[in-house]
Amino acid sequence: MAESVRARLSELRREFHRHPEPGWCEFRTTARLVEELRAIGVDELAVGPEAYDPDDRMAVPPEHRVETWYDRARDHGVDDDLLEQMAGGNTGVVAVLDRGEGPTVGLRVDIDGLFIEESDDGDHLPAAEGFRSETGETMHACGHDAHMTWGLATVEAIKDSEFEGRLVAFFQPAEEVSGGGCPMAESQYAEGLDYLFAAHVGLDHPTGEVVAGIVRPLAMCHVEVTIEGTSAHAGKAPQDGDNAIQALGTAIGNVYGIPRHADGMTRVNVGRVEGGTASNIIAEGVEAIAEARGETTALMEYAKDELTKRFETAAEMHGCEADVTVASESPRADSDSELVDVVADIARETGGIDTVVPTADFGASEDATFLMQRVQRDGGLATYLIVGTDHPTSHHTPTFDVDERSLEPGVEVLTNSILAVAEDGP
Template identity: 75%
Template structure:
């Protein structure tokens, strides 16, 4: 591991790609990141509960953590680190403190998805031997590239004469919107002048950079369980309270929630299960849904009405509903001043041939928690995109990245950080800190 990360971007990314771990189960991933960070040498390194308050986490699974912890142990992860991550407290924050200058945050996400990766011969990870080694789990959204960027930027800034404070958030549980909130509430987000968040691809080709996203959707994940009364479907159906029927009513009515005049709103029921046999009135049903809005307020409108719809449908059928908001994230737009600076920087980066000042995002991201925190405290934030030629869409079994974009991302981020160091366009009053 003495070889500089800059010289092994592809090797590092492929290594991370082979071992994806889903939200709050990133035990081996975090251990690998810590190993790399320690080799770089930083002024402060916080892991798991030292990086955030575990009580602020969202969408933490009730079970299924232990097999992932054991797998990390079998791969040789540091036992002291695994002990610290007990209960799914994954992720890390690395800090370089280099005297007077701006405080700059960089957020990268680290979790994988529950997707079985393709083993087709024309899928490069399969053909070149770095396909996921974990059945049913895959880095299908480029977080392996994001982690590589985070480590390489940390190394490059450490080796430079940078003056200021760099905080790199290796954030877990982005895919479930569970990890952004605790990191935004942590002490490491305090006093940041700038926040850079970054994503690869998103239908932007290799050589293209988007300096900042606009209109990310505020969103929430909602789980609902409906409890009824079972009965014999032939002999005494009148004695049952049909949880499946109640759920069906809830689903139909959810899609009938009135849209709002102030902007775009969405709702989706993505998963539903109920019942045990064809001759039994179902006594239990479970559904998983989401609501989104063009603004945080519009998301709240949809969330409130979704909850009310489910509870009303349950009562209509004599059942009870338990509705839980599992996670959520706000809307936060990139700041024009920072977008302009990133645009200027990216234009001069080798390999970048097109720079878009802004683009509508159209999806959701819990990096908005960190963006919102920095902006609320008087700083600037942007969420930039470094393009990559990906053969299929994100969240598909054949997703992959063009590895030429790895160097592009590092160069854009490093040059942006160094430019912020020298220009430092944020002017704050001490009372704002």
């Protein structure tokens, strides 16, 4: 019999850390999750298109990127049949335990990495102890390696317990691009969930602290913009051109001038621009990536509409055309107080936890809110909890790392919270 997940939390987390893959390209990661879930012995496994409708995916990367990571996974020995199930970037897995009459409880963890080259500095623990990312271009710089480890260990612990009911564990792809939450929430596996637990590590909360439920996550959208103009010789005939770069410059200034809203906070950002060919050519095309966020979903929609309008009108002013596409988005959803109380009570009784914070503002965005919103809309309860960890630098940096003392308490809090609602309700 294979050694249990709970006996090798650090080992498993470090294995995931060595092989980070970006959103919708988590082929090797999904295969490794399937291997562990099969060893645990779940009652149902759904991979890729079995778990969700591929048409519901957001922020799907270009085909060439998907194929690159697909080929890497094949070269590393991932089973051909399993790879075929994930063809086209349909990664991720849902695992189900059916244990008789009782509530249906969901558990959601995310699985993707980021396009960050991990530090090789000798003071960076993964580099010093030999589990630094091996890809050279991607990194688990947000703790998803720990999340997957929690997810597997919690499924195993629930299977070995006297749990009565149905556990549905969502190992969700593409969180970093807000691409995977929607298809998971729209799937058959999200139907009839009485309770949902989602979790994150760290987020500036130290080792030994648990936040029982986040509130006020920002609704957000990722936007892709293309501006098309007309090229011309910049010295001989500039009047014959329609300058896409000039249109973009006008648009960027106008985007940052979107008025504040009386109903609450909004955020906008233009994060990347690219275009033009030479200094003596009026640019005929540029591309940009931007985002809008809001304290509520309605405020995000306001910011998104205003951002779109400014790109379109700036392009028109300069004789160009703008195409603005929403690549992905996520709504706001707050943790339910009833589940917050359950998690807080469990955390207070968990070894390694010395501080319990009932709720905290999230301050960023998360597409787990799609699942939370689905559960709440259908009459269930949801919470998104944080298990603190000492991280030497911030999330999304080359020297981010997880304090592995947080692994076991995370499993205990998730497992016992699930058992508590299954036995007694909130």
